[in-house]
Amino acid sequence: MARIFKVMIQAVVCAVILIIPFFWLWAVPSVENHPIATDAETIAKGKYLTAAGDCTSCHTTEDGAAFAGGLKLDTPFGGIYSANITPSEKGIKGMTSAEFYQVLAYGSYKTFRPLYPAMPYPSYHLVTRSDSDAMFAYLMTQTPVDQSVPKNELSFPFNIRQLVLFWNVLFARRGPYEPDGSRDEVWNRGAYLVEGLGHCGACHTPHNSFGAAEHDRALAGTPLAGYEAPDIQPEALKRRGWNAxxxxEYFKTGRGPKGTAFKEMYLVVKNSLSLLTDEDRAAIATYLLDLPSAPTADGNVVLAASDGDTDEPYPEGRTLFLNNCSMCHGPRGKGVKDGAPPLAGNSTVAQVGGRNMIYAIVYGFPEPRSVPNSSPMPAFKDRLTPTQIVELANFLRHTFASETPDLPKITEADIEAILK
Ligand code: HEC
Ligand code: HEC
Ligand code: HEC
Structure with a gap:
């Protein structure tokens, strides 16, 4: 008898746990509908904000019409296609400004049809209502594209959309950005852009096995396929010699003394950061560094120190560098203007795990992106043995990242991990 009682209690507890998400769903506040603005000023503001939110990188395919969606995002749970957000029947024509805001703020605007968090509402919830309305007004002026997007290719059980309701209960945060009164306007603007519209943490913050951001390790860096979105917390940036x-400069052009943006970050720069005002780029830098700009070491490491130096710890690496790399990156690793970036002081060389540096050497850059006129960098995976790559990589770090002490040594295991 007592056992049946226990089972019943357990069943009730389970039912309550299962029902919580639905309370949450009901709790998605019904928000007021605002008329869609048509004045030029609001539309220009909306255009600017969609750039700050980098909507293009996900909602426009390489050769596709603007905002027509259909870009496949590969997640650990399968492929998700971005939505058509042009004002067509197949897009957001029927949407209201209230529903658009609900998408950004709660990731859900239709009962029982939550959006997958591949749409970065876990960051966009910080967006203010007036910024949301301006973006909506701008999108409504776009050419409607009557194009449906392919069906998602998610594996079971992730193809059950309603499971996201539980995810939201466990992981989603809510509420627009609350300015920090102890900080100035510039810092707060930077925080709003980085944490909210810019959704930098979507790539740079480690995510747990449910695909939710680990907020206590915000911007601490995370491995991607074969390379990484590096640690961009203040300490890490400063250790690698970044200043405001x-x-x-990097946000504006995708290059600079600390190197180039070459993978995902290239698109972030092209479709978003390069289109912002100097003030907003400076605000982002201020927030990332969390203190007023203080020039640090300029990365011009003195290679001469090891010229003819019998104590050179990586003599083979040095020879490999001179024979394979120096013609583009310069004999002293200082790079070539509008050509190959400097390796001396390069932030990629100084990243702790070295994944992006190894990735660059192994796969090269068949189409240099941030420096379009330079010669493509060849892939060295068939030209150098793993042992040689190890020797070369350690030479690069020893010589060109000497301002970042205590970097772990690159080993063959690191090379194998990237080659996999
Ligand atoms: C990292 C990729 C990514 C970015 C960046 C992104 N989106 Fe999305 N968005 C998606 C995906 C994927 C979906 C579809 C999600 C789903 O099917 O559940 C989506 C869905 C939407 C929807 C819902 C459409 C519908 O009819 O259901 C809207 C509205 C939207 N996005 C607007 C925006 C805006 C505005 C921005 C920029 C501020 C933006 N998105 C940036 C990936 C992205
Ligand atoms: C033919 C010219 C060329 C050669 C040879 C070359 N590179 Fe490069 N390298 C480039 C260019 C161009 C880029 C920038 C790619 C981009 O931004 O898309 C680059 C980028 C890099 C990066 C990423 C730097 C950053 O800014 O983040 C590293 C690391 C690198 N090269 C190392 C090497 C090493 C080591 C060798 C020799 C084994 C080498 N390269 C040989 C042209 C070259
Ligand atoms: C879609 C994924 C993605 C998003 C979103 C993203 N980044 Fe990145 N970021 C990367 C990757 C990957 C790299 C390193 C390789 C490269 O250049 O693409 C990088 C590199 C960087 C670097 C250079 C670090 C170094 O040491 O070389 C900075 C700084 C940076 N990101 C800042 C930002 C900021 C600020 C935002 C938000 C406005 C942002 N990122 C959004 C993926 C992303």
Whole structure:
């Protein structure tokens, strides 16, 4: 008898746990509908904000019409296609400004049809209502594209959309950005852009096995396929020699004394950061560094120190560098203007795990992106043995990242991990 009682209690507890998400769903606040603005000023503001939110990188395919969606995002749970967000029947024509805001703020605008968090509402919830309305007004002026997007290719059970309701209960945060009164306006603007519209943490913050951001390790870096979105917390950035000036230049052009943006970050720069005002780029840098710009070491490491130096710890690496790399990156690793980036002081060389540096050597850059006029960098995976790559990589770190002490040594296991 007592056992049946226990089972019944367990069943009730389970039912309550299962029902919680639905309370949450009901709790998605019904928000007020606002008329869609049509004045030029609001539309221009909306255009700017969609750039700050980098909507293009996901909602426009390489040769596709603007905002027509259909880009496949590969997640550990399968492929998810971005939505058509042009004002067509197949897009957001029927949507209201209230529903659009609910998408950004709660990741859900239709009962029982939550969006997958591949749409970065876990960051966009910080967006203000007036910024949301401006983006909506701008999108409504776009050419409607009557194009449906392919069906998602998610594996079971992730193809059950309603499971996201539980995910939201466990992991989603809510509420627009609350300015920090102890900080100035610039810092707060930077925080709003980085944490909210810019959704930098979607790539740079480690995510748990449910695909939710680990907020206590915000911007601490995370491995991607074969390379990584590096640690961009203040300490890590400063250790690699970044300052406000270098960051703003990198955000504007995708290159600078600390190297180039070459993978996902290239698109972030092209479709978002390069289109912002100097003030907003500076605000982002201020927030990332969390203190007023203070120039740090300029990365011009003195290679001469090891010229003819009998104590050179990586003599073979040095020879490999001179024979394979110096013609583009310069004999002293200082790079070539509008050509190959400097390796001396390069932030990629100084990243702790070295994944991006190894990735660059192993696969090269068949189409240099941030420096379009330079010669493509060849892949060295068939030209150098893993042992040689180890020797070369350690030479690069010893010589060109000497301002970042105590970097772990690259081993063959690191090379094998990237080659996999
Ligand atoms: C990292 C990729 C990514 C970015 C960046 C992104 N989106 Fe999305 N968005 C998606 C995906 C994927 C979906 C579809 C999700 C689903 O099917 O559950 C989506 C869905 C939407 C929807 C819902 C459409 C519908 O009819 O259900 C809207 C509205 C939207 N996005 C607007 C935006 C806006 C505005 C921005 C920029 C501020 C933006 N998105 C940036 C990936 C992205
Ligand atoms: C033919 C010219 C060329 C050669 C040879 C070359 N590179 Fe490069 N390298 C480039 C270019 C161009 C880029 C920038 C790619 C981009 O931004 O898309 C680059 C980028 C890199 C990066 C990433 C730097 C950053 O800014 O983040 C590293 C690391 C690198 N090269 C190392 C090497 C090493 C080591 C060798 C020799 C084994 C080498 N390269 C040989 C042209 C070259
Ligand atoms: C879609 C994924 C993605 C998003 C979103 C993203 N990044 Fe990155 N970021 C990367 C990757 C990958 C790299 C390293 C390789 C490269 O250059 O693409 C990188 C590199 C960087 C670097 C250079 C670090 C170094 O040491 O070389 C900085 C700084 C940076 N990101 C800042 C930002 C900021 C600020 C935002 C938000 C406005 C942002 N990132 C959004 C993926 C992303």
């Amino acid at each position: 000036e270098y960051l703003t």
